[in-house]
Amino acid sequence: MTHFLQGSGGVGLTDLLKDGHKHFSGVDEAVMKNIEACKKLSTITRTSIGPNGMNKMVVNHLGKLFLTNDAATIVREMEVVHPAAKLVALAAKSQEEEIGDNTNLVVVMAGVLLEGAEDLLRTGLHTADIIAGYSRASKASMEHLETLCMHTLPNLRDEKAVALALKSAIGAKQYGLEDILSDLVAKACIQILPKDPKQFIVDNIRVAKIPGMSVHDSFLMKGFVLTRDSEGTIKHMDNAKIVVFGTEVDLSATETKGNVLIKNAEELMNYSKSEEEAMEKVVQEISDTGVNVLLAQSVVSEMAMHFCERMKIMVLKCPSKFEIARICKLTGATSLARFGAPLPEEIGTCDRVSVDELGGHKCTTFIRDKLESTRVATIVLRSSTANHLDDLQRAVDNGVNIFKQLVKDQRMVAGGGACEIGLANHLNALAEKTPGLEQYAIKKYAEAFETIPRTLAENAGQDTTSTVSDLYAAHAEGNVFMGINVEREGIADMKATNVMDHLVSKKEALRLAAEAA
Numbered sequence: 001m002t003h004f005l006q007g008s009g010g011v012g013l014t015d016l017l018k019d020g021h022k023h024f025s026g027v028d029e030a031v032m033k034n035i036e037a038c039k040k041l042s043t044i045t046r047t048s049i050g051p052n053g054m055n056k057m058v059v060n061h062l063g064k065l066f067l068t069n070d071a072a073t074i075v076r077e078m079e080v081v082h083p084a085a086k087l088v089a090l091a092a093k094s095q096e097e098e099i100g101d102n103t104n105l106v107v108v109m110a111g112v113l114l115e116g117a118e119d120l121l122r123t124g125l126h127t128a129d130i131i132a133g134y135s136r137a138s139k140a141s142m143e144h145l146e147t148l149c150m151h152t153l154p155n156l157r158d159e160k161a162v163a164l165a166l167k168s169a170i171g172a173k174q175y176g177l178e179d180i181l182s183d184l185v186a187k188a189c190i191q192i193l194p195k196d197p198k199q200f201i202v203d204n205i206r207v208a209k210i211p212g213m214s215v216h217d218s219f220l221m222k223g224f225v226l227t228r229d230s231e232g233t234i235k236h237m238d239n240a241k242i243v244v245f246g247t248e249v250d251l252s253a254t255e256t257k258g259n260v261l262i263k264n265a266e267e268l269m270n271y272s273k274s275e276e277e278a279m280e281k282v283v284q285e286i287s288d289t290g291v292n293v294l295l296a297q298s299v300v301s302e303m304a305m306h307f308c309e310r311m312k313i314m315v316l317k318c319p320s321k322f323e324i325a326r327i328c329k330l331t332g333a334t335s336l337a338r339f340g341a342p343l344p345e346e347i348g349t350c351d352r353v354s355v356d357e358l359g360g361h362k363c364t365t366f367i368r369d370k371l372e373s374t375r376v377a378t379i380v381l382r383s384s385t386a387n388h389l390d391d392l393q394r395a396v397d398n399g400v401n402i403f404k405q406l407v408k409d410q411r412m413v414a415g416g417g418a419c420e421i422g423l424a425n426h427l428n429a430l431a432e433k434t435p436g437l438e439q440y441a442i443k444k445y446a447e448a449f450e451t452i453p454r455t456l457a458e459n460a461g462q463d464t465t466s467t468v469s470d471l472y473a474a475h476a477e478g479n480v481f482m483g484i485n486v487e488r489e490g491i492a493d494m495k496a497t498n499v500m501d502h503l504v505s506k507k508e509a510l511r512l513a514a515e516a517a
Helices: 004-006 027-047 069-080 082-099 101-122 127-148 159-169 177-192 263-289 302-310 323-329 384-409 418-433 438-459 464-476 501-516
Strands: 056-059 065-068 147-152 206-213 217-221 224-228 236-245 293-296 312-317 348-358 361-369 377-383 411-414 482-484 491-493 498-502
Touching: 027 069, 027 082, 027 101, 027 224, 056 361, 065 069, 065 384, 069 082, 082 101, 101 127, 101 438, 101 501, 127 147, 127 411, 127 418, 127 438, 127 501, 159 177, 159 323, 159 384, 159 498, 177 206, 177 217, 177 377, 206 224, 206 236, 206 361, 206 384, 224 323, 236 312, 236 323, 263 302, 263 348, 302 312, 323 348, 323 361, 384 498, 384 501, 411 418, 411 501, 418 438, 418 464, 418 482, 438 464, 438 482, 464 482, 464 491, 491 501, 498 501
Parallel strands: 206 377, 224 377, 236 293, 293 312
Antiparallel strands: 056 065, 147 411, 217 377, 224 361, 236 348, 348 361, 411 498, 482 491
């Protein structure tokens, strides 16, 4: 073996790896290419930040069109394959799953931090110095962010206060519709809020999207909406007692195959009659328990349907096991794996089950009006197109996720770039006191924060340079809540205009961006 290495001049990397591999090394080849990929991803989503952010049209591999300014959806549907850019995309995905908002901040900040690192590398700084400076700046910004709290939500059951806290998160996705949507989301969240708020479950707020009418016709319902018609002729049932079958509504067949020898017409009549009698007996037993609504996940046989109609039992079919689980949660029913009479504790109750027509679509509604709070609430969204309905749902989901964070921590910071300028000023002051090469990295980190107010001003069609310099001047005078005014030229007090971001949501986004970079 030794002789082979000497004779051939050693084994190169080409001999170690299989054909078709690519190998990059060094600052220019590897590092700069990775930074370039992340910068491009960041540039795509940057113009979607804020209320005036632009919508992007994304067509995924299945040919489905997405028209949205939600960074999480854009990054997910783009299916990023570059390994470095994929790390940023995964950081955004993590933010979406953990917090549910501020995903754009993760992508933009990661891209801008890498852009700053590129400049420092070209200047001659070593990667170790940049990482040390960025780590120190990230830690300092996290600590300073805690001191920038502008508002604390006094009461989680106060509809107006909650709607005000959610308004900015929803307004960033659906500018102009934030008043309607924040009210709907606040009411829905408070309706299902348990006695111990920490047990709030996001999944208990459902969204039913029905095309037609306008957003202003959207409404909240105490209960669940199933976007299907009932199976039989019975369409309404008050004081409903519900039984849920997770199996098919039919008599079970034998496990072994068998042949029945029928010799004459009388035997044939008796054979089918015995089957009818068995089915009638089972349906009669179900009816005797007081059940008047039957919900099946699978097939409902014609014979079972016939006897249910005779005994005035409303029959519904729902193939989705998730929707069945939510109906069980709302009504208190138990999904049965056998077809037969339920026990009293397995029966669910509901004030009213009825089939209503909304925009030409038949929908079955399970309503619990008599209770002050329900376990499931449904927001029925109306709009002209399916794309707009999807985008409205994303805005509602963002609002619900922010409420979940408010349950854990009620602190809010100033929005409109005010918080970012405060952090930039703090890091610039820190850089001045820091000896060595780390100070350059800290200054670049401070510059990165400036991107958010600059982008907000740019998207609002303002002169970015003068607006950002006005913002710095206002903060230097001690007006720490001054931010970008997206409605009129210039800057405004975010506390007076009630523009707020959730502190934990912003903190988590900045942490993920720093880690990804």
